[in-house]
Amino acid sequence: MANDNGVQHPAADYEIKKARLSAQMKAGSSVRLSKETSNLFRSRVNGGEKILSARDFNRVLRVNKDEGWAEVEGMTTYEDFVNQTLKFGLMPAVVPQLKTITIGGAATGVGIESTSFRYGLVHETLIEMEILLSSGDTVVCNKYEHADLFYGFPNSYGTFGYALKLKVKLIPVKLYVKIEHARYDNSETYFQALGTACRSNFDFVDGVMFGPGEMYVTTGKFVDQSPFVSDYTYLDIYYKSIRVKKEDYLSVHNYLWRWDTDWFWCSNVFKAQKPVIRRLLGKKRLNSAFYGKIMKWDKKYRFSERFFPLFGIHEEWVIQDVDIPLDNAPKFVEFFFREIGIKPVWVCPIGSFDKSVRFPLYPLSPDKLYVNFGFWGPVRTDKEKGFYNKLVESKVSEFVGRKGLYSDSFYTEEDFWKIYNKPAYDLLKQKYDPQGKLKNLYDKCVRKL
Ligand SMILES: Cc1cc2nc3c(=O)[nH]c(=O)nc-3n(C[C@H](O)[C@H](O)[C@H](O)COP(=O)(O)OP(=O)(O)OC[C@H]3O[C@@H](n4cnc5c(N)ncnc54)[C@H](O)[C@@H]3O)c2cc1C
Numbered sequence: 001m002a003n004d005n006g007v008q009h010p011a012a013d014y015e016i017k018k019a020r021l022s023a024q025m026k027a028g029s030s031v032r033l034s035k036e037t038s039n040l041f042r043s044r045v046n047g048g049e050k051i052l053s054a055r056d057f058n059r060v061l062r063v064n065k066d067e068g069w070a071e072v073e074g075m076t077t078y079e080d081f082v083n084q085t086l087k088f089g090l091m092p093a094v095v096p097q098l099k100t101i102t103i104g105g106a107a108t109g110v111g112i113e114s115t116s117f118r119y120g121l122v123h124e125t126l127i128e129m130e131i132l133l134s135s136g137d138t139v140v141c142n143k144y145e146h147a148d149l150f151y152g153f154p155n156s157y158g159t160f161g162y163a164l165k166l167k168v169k170l171i172p173v174k175l176y177v178k179i180e181h182a183r184y185d186n187s188e189t190y191f192q193a194l195g196t197a198c199r200s201n202f203d204f205v206d207g208v209m210f211g212p213g214e215m216y217v218t219t220g221k222f223v224d225q226s227p228f229v230s231d232y233t234y235l236d237i238y239y240k241s242i243r244v245k246k247e248d249y250l251s252v253h254n255y256l257w258r259w260d261t262d263w264f265w266c267s268n269v270f271k272a273q274k275p276v277i278r279r280l281l282g283k284k285r286l287n288s289a290f291y292g293k294i295m296k297w298d299k300k301y302r303f304s305e306r307f308f309p310l311f312g313i314h315e316e317w318v319i320q321d322v323d324i325p326l327d328n329a330p331k332f333v334e335f336f337f338r339e340i341g342i343k344p345v346w347v348c349p350i351g352s353f354d355k356s357v358r359f360p361l362y363p364l365s366p367d368k369l370y371v372n373f374g375f376w377g378p379v380r381t382d383k384e385k386g387f388y389n390k391l392v393e394s395k396v397s398e399f400v401g402r403k404g405l406y407s408d409s410f411y412t413e414e415d416f417w418k419i420y421n422k423p424a425y426d427l428l429k430q431k432y433d434p435q436g437k438l439k440n441l442y443d444k445c446v447r448k449l
Pocket of ligand 1: 033035037038039074075096097098100101102103104105106108109110111112113157158159161162163164319374376406407
Protein backbone atom coordinates (compact mmCIF):
# COMPACT_ATOMS: atom_id res chain seq x y z
CA MET A 1 0.00 0.00 0.00
CA ALA A 2 1.39 3.41 -0.84
CA ASN A 3 0.51 6.81 -2.07
CA ASP A 4 -1.39 6.84 -5.35
CA ASN A 5 1.85 7.00 -7.31
CA GLY A 6 2.72 3.49 -6.28
CA VAL A 7 0.12 0.78 -5.80
CA GLN A 8 1.68 -1.82 -3.54
CA HIS A 9 -1.11 -4.35 -3.61
CA PRO A 10 -1.32 -5.02 -7.31
CA ALA A 11 -4.77 -4.77 -8.80
CA ALA A 12 -4.27 -8.34 -10.05
CA ASP A 13 -4.42 -9.71 -6.48
CA TYR A 14 -7.79 -8.13 -5.95
CA GLU A 15 -9.04 -9.35 -9.33
CA ILE A 16 -7.98 -12.93 -8.55
CA LYS A 17 -9.80 -12.89 -5.20
CA LYS A 18 -12.83 -11.34 -6.83
CA ALA A 19 -12.96 -14.04 -9.52
CA ARG A 20 -12.79 -16.75 -6.84
CA LEU A 21 -15.61 -15.23 -4.79
CA SER A 22 -17.67 -14.59 -7.86
CA ALA A 23 -17.40 -18.27 -8.87
CA GLN A 24 -18.42 -19.32 -5.35
CA MET A 25 -21.39 -16.99 -5.50
CA LYS A 26 -22.49 -18.42 -8.83
CA ALA A 27 -22.27 -21.95 -7.45
CA GLY A 28 -24.41 -21.37 -4.33
CA SER A 29 -28.18 -21.33 -4.35
CA SER A 30 -28.33 -19.41 -1.07
CA VAL A 31 -25.32 -17.84 0.57
CA ARG A 32 -24.09 -16.01 3.64
CA LEU A 33 -21.01 -13.92 4.18
CA SER A 34 -18.15 -15.06 6.36
CA LYS A 35 -15.64 -12.56 7.69
CA GLU A 36 -13.03 -12.41 10.43
CA THR A 37 -14.97 -10.15 12.82
CA SER A 38 -18.55 -9.05 13.40
CA ASN A 39 -20.40 -6.46 15.44
CA LEU A 40 -23.79 -7.86 14.79
CA PHE A 41 -25.93 -8.28 17.87
CA ARG A 42 -28.70 -10.45 16.64
CA SER A 43 -27.86 -14.11 16.52
CA ARG A 44 -29.00 -15.83 13.39
CA VAL A 45 -30.62 -19.16 12.77
CA ASN A 46 -28.28 -21.26 10.63
CA GLY A 47 -30.19 -22.02 7.47
CA GLY A 48 -27.56 -24.22 5.85
CA GLU A 49 -26.50 -21.58 3.33
CA LYS A 50 -23.25 -21.78 1.41
CA ILE A 51 -20.60 -19.82 3.30
CA LEU A 52 -18.85 -17.25 1.16
CA SER A 53 -15.50 -16.54 2.74
CA ALA A 54 -14.49 -12.96 2.08
CA ARG A 55 -11.95 -12.79 4.91
CA ASP A 56 -9.05 -11.98 2.64
CA PHE A 57 -10.66 -8.82 1.30
CA ASN A 58 -8.93 -6.98 4.09
CA ARG A 59 -6.40 -4.60 2.61
CA VAL A 60 -6.05 -0.93 1.93
CA LEU A 61 -5.18 -0.80 -1.76
CA ARG A 62 -4.36 2.85 -2.37
CA VAL A 63 -4.22 6.14 -0.55
CA ASN A 64 -4.37 9.29 -2.63
CA LYS A 65 -3.12 11.99 -0.34
CA ASP A 66 -3.52 14.86 -2.80
CA GLU A 67 -7.14 14.11 -3.59
CA GLY A 68 -8.00 12.78 -0.11
CA TRP A 69 -9.35 9.30 -0.76
CA ALA A 70 -8.45 5.67 -0.29
CA GLU A 71 -9.41 2.50 -2.06
CA VAL A 72 -9.97 -0.30 0.41
CA GLU A 73 -11.28 -3.86 0.36
CA GLY A 74 -14.68 -4.42 1.91
CA MET A 75 -13.73 -6.53 4.94
CA THR A 76 -10.89 -4.28 6.07
CA THR A 77 -11.33 -3.35 9.70
CA TYR A 78 -11.25 0.31 10.60
CA GLU A 79 -8.28 -0.44 12.83
CA ASP A 80 -6.22 -1.53 9.83
CA PHE A 81 -7.68 1.19 7.65
CA VAL A 82 -6.79 3.94 10.12
CA ASN A 83 -3.29 2.53 10.67
CA GLN A 84 -2.60 2.90 6.97
CA THR A 85 -4.10 6.35 6.47
CA LEU A 86 -2.48 7.90 9.55
CA LYS A 87 0.90 7.21 7.91
CA PHE A 88 -0.13 9.82 5.37
CA GLY A 89 -1.51 12.27 7.94
CA LEU A 90 -5.10 11.36 6.99
CA MET A 91 -8.07 9.53 8.47
CA PRO A 92 -11.34 8.26 7.01
CA ALA A 93 -13.86 11.09 7.34
CA VAL A 94 -15.96 9.00 9.74
CA VAL A 95 -14.30 6.28 11.83
CA PRO A 96 -16.76 4.11 13.80
CA GLN A 97 -15.48 3.61 17.35
CA LEU A 98 -15.02 -0.12 17.44
CA LYS A 99 -11.76 -1.33 15.93
CA THR A 100 -13.23 -4.44 14.31
CA ILE A 101 -16.03 -2.70 12.43
CA THR A 102 -15.24 -3.11 8.73
CA ILE A 103 -15.71 -0.56 6.02
CA GLY A 104 -18.23 -2.79 4.21
CA GLY A 105 -20.21 -3.43 7.41
CA ALA A 106 -20.29 0.26 8.25
CA ALA A 107 -21.32 1.19 4.69
CA THR A 108 -24.29 -1.15 4.73
CA GLY A 109 -24.99 -0.89 8.48
CA VAL A 110 -25.10 2.87 9.09
CA GLY A 111 -21.75 3.56 10.80
CA ILE A 112 -21.37 6.73 12.83
CA GLU A 113 -18.89 8.73 14.95
CA SER A 114 -18.13 12.14 16.32
CA THR A 115 -17.35 13.63 12.89
CA SER A 116 -20.84 12.67 11.70
CA PHE A 117 -22.24 16.09 12.61
CA ARG A 118 -20.18 17.36 9.64
CA TYR A 119 -19.66 14.39 7.30
CA GLY A 120 -22.85 12.43 7.93
CA LEU A 121 -23.03 8.68 8.44
CA VAL A 122 -20.28 6.43 7.01
CA HIS A 123 -22.19 5.92 3.76
CA GLU A 124 -21.98 9.65 3.06
CA THR A 125 -18.18 9.35 3.02
CA LEU A 126 -18.22 6.86 0.14
CA ILE A 127 -17.26 7.85 -3.37
CA GLU A 128 -17.65 4.48 -5.08
CA MET A 129 -18.22 0.80 -4.37
CA GLU A 130 -17.72 -2.42 -6.27
CA ILE A 131 -20.44 -4.83 -5.28
CA LEU A 132 -20.68 -8.58 -5.80
CA LEU A 133 -24.24 -9.42 -6.75
CA SER A 134 -25.98 -12.72 -6.15
CA SER A 135 -25.62 -13.55 -9.84
CA GLY A 136 -21.86 -13.66 -9.33
CA ASP A 137 -21.38 -10.51 -11.41
CA THR A 138 -19.86 -7.38 -9.93
CA VAL A 139 -21.00 -3.82 -10.53
CA VAL A 140 -19.25 -0.56 -9.84
CA CYS A 141 -21.62 1.98 -8.41
CA ASN A 142 -21.24 5.66 -7.68
CA LYS A 143 -23.37 8.75 -8.11
CA TYR A 144 -23.35 8.32 -11.91
CA GLU A 145 -23.33 4.55 -12.52
CA HIS A 146 -25.84 2.28 -10.82
CA ALA A 147 -26.68 5.25 -8.63
CA ASP A 148 -29.80 3.47 -7.36
CA LEU A 149 -27.62 0.77 -5.80
CA PHE A 150 -25.06 3.27 -4.53
CA TYR A 151 -27.68 5.21 -2.58
CA GLY A 152 -29.82 2.17 -1.75
CA PHE A 153 -26.96 0.14 -0.26
CA PRO A 154 -26.93 1.86 3.19
CA ASN A 155 -29.16 -0.08 5.59
CA SER A 156 -29.52 -2.99 3.16
CA TYR A 157 -27.30 -5.20 5.36
CA GLY A 158 -25.87 -7.21 2.51
CA THR A 159 -29.27 -8.15 1.07
CA PHE A 160 -28.46 -6.72 -2.41
CA GLY A 161 -24.86 -7.90 -2.54
CA TYR A 162 -21.48 -7.54 -0.86
CA ALA A 163 -19.18 -4.53 -1.14
CA LEU A 164 -15.76 -5.86 -2.11
CA LYS A 165 -13.97 -2.59 -2.78
CA LEU A 166 -14.82 0.92 -1.66
CA LYS A 167 -13.40 4.34 -2.43
CA VAL A 168 -13.61 6.41 0.74
CA LYS A 169 -13.14 10.08 1.52
CA LEU A 170 -10.21 10.95 3.82
CA ILE A 171 -9.55 14.08 5.84
CA PRO A 172 -6.27 15.53 7.13
CA VAL A 173 -5.33 15.14 10.79
CA LYS A 174 -2.90 16.82 13.16
CA LEU A 175 -0.92 15.06 15.88
CA TYR A 176 -3.34 15.47 18.80
CA VAL A 177 -6.96 16.11 19.64
CA LYS A 178 -7.77 18.63 22.33
CA ILE A 179 -11.05 17.69 23.95
CA GLU A 180 -13.33 19.63 26.26
CA HIS A 181 -16.20 18.28 28.32
CA ALA A 182 -19.02 20.67 29.26
CA ARG A 183 -21.64 19.60 31.79
CA TYR A 184 -25.39 20.36 31.65
CA ASP A 185 -28.09 19.44 34.09
CA ASN A 186 -31.21 19.70 31.96
CA SER A 187 -31.94 18.32 28.54
CA GLU A 188 -33.28 21.52 26.94
CA THR A 189 -30.04 23.44 27.47
CA TYR A 190 -28.02 20.31 26.76
CA PHE A 191 -29.40 19.84 23.27
CA GLN A 192 -29.19 23.56 22.54
CA ALA A 193 -25.50 23.37 23.43
CA LEU A 194 -25.07 20.28 21.27
CA GLY A 195 -26.64 22.14 18.31
CA THR A 196 -24.39 25.16 18.91
CA ALA A 197 -21.28 22.94 19.03
CA CYS A 198 -22.24 21.44 15.67
CA ARG A 199 -22.45 24.90 14.13
CA SER A 200 -19.00 25.85 15.49
CA ASN A 201 -15.66 24.94 13.98
CA PHE A 202 -14.89 21.86 16.08
CA ASP A 203 -13.55 18.75 14.38
CA PHE A 204 -15.42 16.33 16.66
CA VAL A 205 -18.65 16.51 18.67
CA ASP A 206 -20.24 13.81 20.80
CA GLY A 207 -21.55 13.45 24.34
CA VAL A 208 -22.53 11.21 27.22
CA MET A 209 -25.57 11.30 29.46
CA PHE A 210 -24.91 9.77 32.88
CA GLY A 211 -28.47 10.55 33.92
CA PRO A 212 -31.17 13.18 33.37
CA GLY A 213 -29.26 15.70 35.51
CA GLU A 214 -25.74 14.97 34.34
CA MET A 215 -25.08 15.31 30.63
CA TYR A 216 -21.85 16.23 28.83
CA VAL A 217 -21.09 17.65 25.42
CA THR A 218 -17.57 16.73 24.33
CA THR A 219 -15.96 18.79 21.62
CA GLY A 220 -12.64 18.02 19.96
CA LYS A 221 -10.20 19.99 17.88
CA PHE A 222 -7.05 18.88 16.06
CA VAL A 223 -3.91 20.52 17.47
CA ASP A 224 -0.20 20.22 16.66
CA GLN A 225 1.00 20.56 20.21
CA SER A 226 -0.29 19.46 23.59
CA PRO A 227 0.73 20.31 27.16
CA PHE A 228 0.20 16.66 28.18
CA VAL A 229 -1.20 13.51 26.58
CA SER A 230 -3.62 11.17 28.33
CA ASP A 231 -3.82 7.46 27.68
CA TYR A 232 -6.97 5.39 28.25
CA THR A 233 -5.77 2.13 26.81
CA TYR A 234 -5.02 0.35 30.09
CA LEU A 235 -5.71 1.35 33.69
CA ASP A 236 -7.38 4.73 33.17
CA ILE A 237 -10.88 4.69 31.75
CA TYR A 238 -11.99 7.27 29.19
CA TYR A 239 -15.68 7.57 30.01
CA LYS A 240 -14.92 8.12 33.68
CA SER A 241 -12.55 10.97 32.78
CA ILE A 242 -15.44 12.89 31.23
CA ARG A 243 -16.93 13.51 34.69
CA VAL A 244 -13.73 14.79 36.26
CA LYS A 245 -11.76 16.55 33.54
CA LYS A 246 -12.81 19.70 31.74
CA GLU A 247 -9.98 19.56 29.24
CA ASP A 248 -7.89 16.69 27.91
CA TYR A 249 -5.45 15.80 25.14
CA LEU A 250 -5.12 12.53 23.24
CA SER A 251 -3.06 11.40 20.29
CA VAL A 252 -5.27 11.14 17.20
CA HIS A 253 -4.92 7.36 17.27
CA ASN A 254 -6.04 7.13 20.89
CA TYR A 255 -8.82 9.64 20.33
CA LEU A 256 -10.27 7.50 17.52
CA TRP A 257 -10.19 4.38 19.69
CA ARG A 258 -11.10 6.06 22.99
CA TRP A 259 -14.33 4.03 23.22
CA ASP A 260 -12.88 0.69 22.17
CA THR A 261 -10.84 -0.18 25.29
CA ASP A 262 -13.97 -0.36 27.46
CA TRP A 263 -16.50 -0.89 24.69
CA PHE A 264 -17.82 2.53 25.72
CA TRP A 265 -18.59 1.44 29.33
CA CYS A 266 -19.93 -2.05 28.64
CA SER A 267 -16.70 -3.63 29.99
CA ASN A 268 -18.34 -3.06 33.38
CA VAL A 269 -20.62 -6.04 32.74
CA PHE A 270 -17.50 -8.23 32.86
CA LYS A 271 -16.08 -6.40 35.91
CA ALA A 272 -13.23 -5.35 33.63
CA GLN A 273 -13.13 -1.85 35.11
CA LYS A 274 -11.68 -3.13 38.38
CA PRO A 275 -7.91 -2.47 38.41
CA VAL A 276 -7.12 -6.02 39.47
CA ILE A 277 -9.17 -7.52 36.60
CA ARG A 278 -7.60 -5.06 34.14
CA ARG A 279 -4.17 -6.19 35.23
CA LEU A 280 -5.18 -9.83 34.99
CA LEU A 281 -6.63 -9.41 31.52
CA GLY A 282 -3.72 -7.30 30.31
CA LYS A 283 -3.77 -4.49 27.80
CA LYS A 284 -4.18 -6.90 24.87
CA ARG A 285 -7.59 -8.12 25.99
CA LEU A 286 -9.06 -4.74 26.89
CA ASN A 287 -10.95 -4.15 23.67
CA SER A 288 -14.38 -4.49 22.11
CA ALA A 289 -13.43 -7.63 20.16
CA PHE A 290 -12.67 -9.52 23.38
CA TYR A 291 -15.88 -8.44 25.16
CA GLY A 292 -17.88 -9.12 21.99
CA LYS A 293 -16.64 -12.72 21.97
CA ILE A 294 -17.78 -13.21 25.58
CA MET A 295 -21.20 -11.70 24.80
CA LYS A 296 -21.63 -13.94 21.77
CA TRP A 297 -20.60 -16.98 23.77
CA ASP A 298 -23.15 -16.00 26.43
CA LYS A 299 -25.88 -15.53 23.85
CA LYS A 300 -25.06 -18.80 22.08
CA TYR A 301 -25.17 -20.91 25.25
CA ARG A 302 -27.88 -18.72 26.85
CA PHE A 303 -25.82 -18.65 30.04
CA SER A 304 -27.18 -15.40 31.58
CA GLU A 305 -30.65 -16.15 30.24
CA ARG A 306 -30.70 -19.41 32.25
CA PHE A 307 -28.53 -18.42 35.21
CA PHE A 308 -30.05 -15.14 36.46
CA PRO A 309 -33.67 -16.37 36.68
CA LEU A 310 -32.45 -19.01 39.17
CA PHE A 311 -31.90 -16.08 41.54
CA GLY A 312 -35.18 -14.37 40.68
CA ILE A 313 -33.48 -11.90 38.31
CA HIS A 314 -35.30 -11.36 35.02
CA GLU A 315 -33.66 -9.09 32.49
CA GLU A 316 -34.28 -7.85 28.99
CA TRP A 317 -31.26 -6.66 27.05
CA VAL A 318 -31.84 -3.42 25.23
CA ILE A 319 -29.00 -2.92 22.76
CA GLN A 320 -29.99 -0.20 20.35
CA ASP A 321 -28.81 2.87 18.47
CA VAL A 322 -31.56 5.27 17.49
CA ASP A 323 -31.49 8.57 15.59
CA ILE A 324 -33.92 11.26 16.74
CA PRO A 325 -34.30 14.80 15.29
CA LEU A 326 -32.61 17.30 17.61
CA ASP A 327 -35.92 19.12 18.23
CA ASN A 328 -37.45 15.94 19.63
CA ALA A 329 -34.39 14.85 21.60
CA PRO A 330 -35.42 16.33 24.99
CA LYS A 331 -38.78 14.50 24.82
CA PHE A 332 -37.04 11.26 23.88
CA VAL A 333 -34.64 11.62 26.81
CA GLU A 334 -37.47 12.27 29.20
CA PHE A 335 -39.18 9.08 28.02
CA PHE A 336 -35.93 7.13 28.01
CA PHE A 337 -34.86 7.80 31.59
CA ARG A 338 -38.40 7.35 32.87
CA GLU A 339 -39.15 4.05 31.13
CA ILE A 340 -35.85 2.38 30.17
CA GLY A 341 -33.28 3.91 32.48
CA ILE A 342 -30.08 2.41 31.08
CA LYS A 343 -27.09 4.59 31.98
CA PRO A 344 -24.86 5.99 30.58
CA VAL A 345 -26.11 6.80 27.08
CA TRP A 346 -23.87 7.78 24.19
CA VAL A 347 -24.96 10.85 22.24
CA CYS A 348 -23.69 11.63 18.75
CA PRO A 349 -25.04 14.34 16.44
CA ILE A 350 -25.54 13.60 12.75
CA GLY A 351 -25.84 16.14 9.96
CA SER A 352 -26.13 15.65 6.20
CA PHE A 353 -22.92 16.31 4.32
CA ASP A 354 -24.60 16.70 0.94
CA LYS A 355 -28.14 17.97 1.35
CA SER A 356 -29.02 17.08 -2.23
CA VAL A 357 -28.72 13.30 -1.81
CA ARG A 358 -31.19 10.81 -0.35
CA PHE A 359 -30.65 7.31 0.99
CA PRO A 360 -34.02 5.61 0.48
CA LEU A 361 -33.59 2.80 3.01
CA TYR A 362 -32.36 5.09 5.77
CA PRO A 363 -33.91 8.43 4.98
CA LEU A 364 -33.00 11.28 7.31
CA SER A 365 -34.24 14.76 6.63
CA PRO A 366 -31.25 16.59 5.09
CA ASP A 367 -32.02 19.91 6.72
CA LYS A 368 -32.23 18.54 10.23
CA LEU A 369 -29.63 17.70 12.80
CA TYR A 370 -30.26 14.28 14.35
CA VAL A 371 -29.00 12.86 17.59
CA ASN A 372 -27.89 9.25 17.82
CA PHE A 373 -28.58 7.72 21.22
CA GLY A 374 -26.65 4.52 21.92
CA PHE A 375 -27.73 2.40 24.89
CA TRP A 376 -26.57 -1.09 25.55
CA GLY A 377 -27.57 -2.84 28.74
CA PRO A 378 -30.07 -4.96 30.69
CA VAL A 379 -33.38 -3.75 32.11
CA ARG A 380 -34.99 -5.60 35.05
CA THR A 381 -38.37 -6.83 33.89
CA ASP A 382 -41.53 -8.67 34.80
CA LYS A 383 -43.05 -8.02 31.38
CA GLU A 384 -43.38 -10.17 28.26
CA LYS A 385 -40.35 -10.83 26.04
CA GLY A 386 -39.25 -7.76 24.09
CA PHE A 387 -41.43 -5.31 25.99
CA TYR A 388 -38.77 -2.60 26.42
CA ASN A 389 -37.28 -2.99 22.96
CA LYS A 390 -40.75 -2.66 21.47
CA LEU A 391 -41.39 0.42 23.58
CA VAL A 392 -38.21 2.00 22.20
CA GLU A 393 -39.27 1.13 18.67
CA SER A 394 -42.66 2.75 19.09
CA LYS A 395 -41.18 5.92 20.65
CA VAL A 396 -38.60 6.22 17.88
CA SER A 397 -41.48 6.24 15.38
CA GLU A 398 -43.48 8.69 17.49
CA PHE A 399 -40.51 11.09 17.55
CA VAL A 400 -39.94 10.69 13.79
CA GLY A 401 -36.62 8.95 14.24
CA ARG A 402 -34.86 5.86 12.84
CA LYS A 403 -33.49 2.76 14.48
CA GLY A 404 -30.38 0.89 13.36
CA LEU A 405 -30.86 -2.80 12.56
CA TYR A 406 -27.65 -4.36 13.89
CA SER A 407 -29.37 -5.84 16.95
CA ASP A 408 -32.79 -7.24 17.86
CA SER A 409 -35.88 -5.77 16.24
CA PHE A 410 -39.47 -6.63 17.01
CA TYR A 411 -41.44 -4.76 14.34
CA THR A 412 -44.35 -6.48 12.66
CA GLU A 413 -43.69 -6.93 8.96
CA GLU A 414 -46.23 -4.25 8.14
CA ASP A 415 -44.73 -1.66 10.50
CA PHE A 416 -41.20 -2.51 9.43
CA TRP A 417 -41.88 -1.87 5.77
CA LYS A 418 -43.67 1.39 6.47
CA ILE A 419 -40.49 2.60 8.16
CA TYR A 420 -37.86 1.08 5.88
CA ASN A 421 -39.45 1.98 2.53
CA LYS A 422 -40.77 -1.21 0.98
CA PRO A 423 -41.42 0.24 -2.52
CA ALA A 424 -37.79 1.38 -2.85
CA TYR A 425 -36.47 -1.84 -1.34
CA ASP A 426 -38.55 -4.06 -3.64
CA LEU A 427 -37.39 -2.22 -6.76
CA LEU A 428 -33.73 -2.65 -5.80
CA LYS A 429 -34.20 -6.26 -4.75
CA GLN A 430 -35.93 -7.08 -8.02
CA LYS A 431 -33.14 -5.47 -10.00
CA TYR A 432 -30.07 -6.67 -8.10
CA ASP A 433 -31.14 -9.97 -6.52
CA PRO A 434 -34.11 -11.12 -8.61
CA GLN A 435 -33.77 -14.77 -7.58
CA GLY A 436 -33.81 -13.88 -3.87
CA LYS A 437 -30.57 -15.76 -3.27
CA LEU A 438 -29.72 -13.29 -0.54
CA LYS A 439 -32.13 -12.80 2.35
CA ASN A 440 -34.82 -10.19 2.38
CA LEU A 441 -34.20 -7.33 4.85
CA TYR A 442 -37.11 -8.14 7.16
CA ASP A 443 -36.22 -11.85 7.25
CA LYS A 444 -32.62 -11.04 8.01
CA CYS A 445 -33.00 -8.25 10.55
CA VAL A 446 -36.19 -9.18 12.38
CA ARG A 447 -36.82 -12.87 11.79
CA LYS A 448 -33.06 -13.45 12.06
CA LEU A 449 -33.10 -15.98 9.24
C1 LIG B 1 -22.73 -2.78 21.04
C2 LIG B 1 -22.61 -2.16 19.69
C3 LIG B 1 -22.24 -0.84 19.56
C4 LIG B 1 -22.14 -0.26 18.33
N1 LIG B 1 -21.71 0.99 18.28
C5 LIG B 1 -21.48 1.52 17.10
C6 LIG B 1 -20.92 2.79 17.02
O1 LIG B 1 -20.68 3.41 18.02
N2 LIG B 1 -20.65 3.31 15.81
C7 LIG B 1 -20.96 2.63 14.70
O2 LIG B 1 -20.70 3.11 13.63
N3 LIG B 1 -21.55 1.45 14.75
C8 LIG B 1 -21.80 0.87 15.91
N4 LIG B 1 -22.36 -0.35 15.94
C9 LIG B 1 -22.98 -0.91 14.73
C10 LIG B 1 -22.04 -1.36 13.65
O3 LIG B 1 -21.47 -0.29 12.95
C11 LIG B 1 -22.86 -2.11 12.63
O4 LIG B 1 -23.39 -3.26 13.25
C12 LIG B 1 -22.01 -2.53 11.43
O5 LIG B 1 -22.83 -3.10 10.44
C13 LIG B 1 -20.99 -3.52 11.89
O6 LIG B 1 -20.06 -3.73 10.88
P1 LIG B 1 -19.19 -5.04 10.83
O7 LIG B 1 -18.13 -4.77 9.87
O8 LIG B 1 -18.80 -5.50 12.18
O9 LIG B 1 -20.21 -6.03 10.12
P2 LIG B 1 -20.86 -7.39 10.59
O10 LIG B 1 -21.31 -7.27 12.01
O11 LIG B 1 -19.97 -8.50 10.26
O12 LIG B 1 -22.08 -7.44 9.62
C14 LIG B 1 -23.17 -6.56 9.75
C15 LIG B 1 -24.11 -6.76 8.58
O13 LIG B 1 -23.54 -6.17 7.43
C16 LIG B 1 -23.40 -7.13 6.40
N5 LIG B 1 -22.12 -6.88 5.79
C17 LIG B 1 -20.91 -6.92 6.39
N6 LIG B 1 -19.95 -6.61 5.50
C18 LIG B 1 -20.57 -6.36 4.33
C19 LIG B 1 -20.12 -5.99 3.04
N7 LIG B 1 -18.84 -5.83 2.76
N8 LIG B 1 -21.06 -5.80 2.08
C20 LIG B 1 -22.36 -5.97 2.33
N9 LIG B 1 -22.84 -6.34 3.52
C21 LIG B 1 -21.95 -6.53 4.52
C22 LIG B 1 -23.47 -8.49 7.06
O14 LIG B 1 -24.02 -9.45 6.18
C23 LIG B 1 -24.40 -8.20 8.23
O15 LIG B 1 -25.74 -8.28 7.86
C24 LIG B 1 -22.47 -0.98 17.15
C25 LIG B 1 -22.84 -2.32 17.24
C26 LIG B 1 -22.89 -2.89 18.50
C27 LIG B 1 -23.26 -4.33 18.58
